Amino acid sequence: MALKMAKGSLFAVLLRSNWWYSVLIGLFILLVSLALTDAKYVVLSITGSLPFLIIGAIAAYKQLQQPSQKRVLDVVQQAREMPAGVIAEKVAANYIKSGYESSVFKGNGADMVLTHGGRKLLLSSKRFKAANTGTEPLKLLVAAGKNTEATGFLYVTLGEVSDAAVKYAQEHSIELIQSDRLAVLFDGKAKIS
Structure with missing residues (x-):
C-alpha cells in the first residue's frame, strides 16, 4: 500500500509553494509555543514546528534541483x-x-x-x-x-x-x-x- 498525500492538504500545498513559507510557519509555531509556555516545554515546541521545517527542507531541495527562471x-x-x-x-x-x-x-x-x-x-x-x-x-x-x-x-x-x-x-x-x-x-x- 503506497501512501499518497491529498492534493489539497496543507503539507501538499506547502510542498508546491516557496520553501520559506514552511520555514516561516515552523519558526512562528516554535516562537509562539515557547512564549506561551515560558520555554518550559522546549521539546514539545520543537516537535510542533518540526513537520513544517521538514517540509520546508524538502521543498527547498526540490526547488534547488529546478532551473532558475x-x-x-x-x-x-x-x-x-x-x-x-x-x-x-x-x-x-x-x-x-x-x-x-x-x-x-x-x-x-x-x-x-x-x-x-x-x-x-x-x-x-x-x-x-x-x-x-x-x-x-x-x-x-x-x-x-x-x-x-x-x-x-x-x-x-x-x-x-x-x-x-x-x-x-x-x-x-x-x-x-x-x-x-x-x-x-x-x-x-x-x-x-
Whole structure:
C-alpha cells in the first residue's frame, strides 16, 4: 500500500509553494509555543514546528534541483532559434545517456524512436514553436505509436497547451515537455526512468 498525500492538504500545498513559507510557519509555531509556555516545554515546541521545517527542507531541495527562471527563458530563446531536429537530438541525448537507443522515425507524427528493453518512446518536436497546442498533433503522435507499438510518448512544445490536450496527454501516456522540463533536458540534468 503506497501512501499518497491529498492534493489539497496543507503539507501538499506547502510542498508546491516557496520553501520559506514552511520555514516561516515552523519558526512562528516554535516562537509562539515557547512564549506561551515560558520555554518550559522546549521539546514539545520543537516537535510542533518540526513537520513544517521538514517540509520546508524538502521543498527547498526540490526547488534547488529546478532551473532558475532566467535559465528557462535563456533555453526558450535558444530553442526558438534551433530547428526541430536539433531540439529532438538534445532531448534524446538525455535518454541515450540513461541507456536508451535512438533511431530516426520513418513516417509522420514523430521525429525519433527511443528504445530501452521493452520500452519504446516516440519523440515529437516538429511543432515545438507553435503558439498553441491542441489535441490534433497529439492524436497524430498516438496514431504513429500504434503502428510501432510504442509504450509512451514525448511531445515538445514551447507554447500554450489547451486543457483538452493536457487531458488527452494524461490519458495516452504522453509527457508534455514544456519550457521548465526542456531547460532541465538542455542542461543534461533530467532524471529519466
